[in-house]
Amino acid sequence: MLTDNLLQIALGLLASALSAGFGWAARQAVARRARRRMQDFFGLRPDTEAxxxxxxxxxxxxxxxxxxxxxxxxxxxxxxxxxxxxxVLQAHDAVRRGLGDKTEFCVGGPVANARSAAHLRWRLPGLRVEEEPDRPTAPGVFRIGERTYRRGPDAAYVVLARLASPDDGTGAPGHPVFLVCGQTAVTNQAGAQYLARHHRELARSVRRGRGRGDADLCLLLRVVDTASYGPDVVELVADVTREALAPVAAPAGATPDEATVPPRDAALPAGAQTGDEGLRDEEPGNQEPGHEEGDAAGAVTGR
Structure with a gap:
């Protein structure tokens, strides 16, 4: 009788140990998979440079x-x-390199960051950032498509973009560029925090886009009342990838090249017009007519 009880106890302990072991292994497998997906999204592997x-x-x-x-x-x-x-940290005016050999995080608008200005001209010609008329050095106006987003006392905007590296002809995936282009420094911080909190959802959107041959992503975010809330209350206005990637219309008599990339001495991008609301593959949302700044879809508060 005592032997039977000891045997049952031993079997119970063994079953518990096996269950705990399988559970630990499953959690490790899930964590490794999540880490690989995160690395794929950011184009980073152990000991690679960012x-x-x-x-x-x-x-x-x-x-x-x-x-x-x-x-x-x-x-x-x-x-x-x-x-x-x-x-690796490098000043914006000291970067003299192409794209794709390492992952790049580029912070700031075209006035504060010459590298951002280059990315906007080449990769996001449909996104224009303009200076405010009464503040010549302040990039307070975004234009995307036919919509305009101005910085106001209650809100400001930031563009968060993931730009796939150009095809180098080898078929090997390159490293992406992440652009955080805000109307103020605090909106830059808000855009970086949004990327940190939502990279999993953004990675899923990029994977869906990659299946259609489009691995770029460009989001317009609205940062609410930074004087009261700092960078922590962020609303997703729209996925503006299609509009931001679209070439600007050529003026009468312009050559085809002039229709694709604005001249380097032109006023840098002005603002943002929004297309489909939410992430890619979601149903388009409606904006209130005549609202210059557009409407926001879904607030995301800091956690």
Missing amino acids: LLVVPRHMSGRENSVHRDDVLALTALAVLARECGGRV
């Missing part, structure tokens, strides 16, 4: 950086480290 392009302070000294931009860069550096990457 380039963080540092913008200048809009109203400070030439080599100074705004505190909120530093916080944005810190959030992006944490993402790169989670993927096993090595972070």
Whole structure:
């Protein structure tokens, strides 16, 4: 009788140990899969370099950086480290390299970041960023398609884009560029935090797009009342990938090349017009007619 009881206890302990072991193995497998997907989305593997392009302070000294931009860069550096990457910082006016050889995180608009200006001209010609008439150095207006988004006292906007590397002819996937282009430094921080919190959903959208031959992604985000909430209350306005990638219309008499890329001495992009609301593959949403800044779809608060 005692022997039978001991045998049952031993079998119970063995079953518990096996169950715990299988559960641990399953959790490890899920974690490894999630990590691989995160690495695929960011184009990073252990010990690969992640380039963080540092913008200048809009109203400070030439080599100074705004505190909120530093916080944005810190959030992006944490993402790169989670993927096993090595972070390399470089000033925006010191980057002289092509795309695809390493993952790039580019922070700031075209006035504060020359690298951002180049990405907007070449990869996102449908997104124009314009200076505010009363503040010549402030990129306070986004234009995308036929819509305009102006910075106001209650909200400002930031564009978050993932740009796939150009095909180099080898068929090997390159490393993407992540562009965080905000109307203010605090909106840059909000865009970086949004990327950190929602990269899984964004990765799913990119995988769906890649199946259709389109691995680019461009989102317009609205940051609510930064004076009260800082960078923590963010609303997804729309997936504007299609509009941002579309070439700008050529003026009468212009050559085909002029229709694709704005001249380098032209006023840099002005604002943003929005297309389909939500992430790619979702139903388009309706904007209120005549509302210059557009409507936001779904608030995301800091967690």
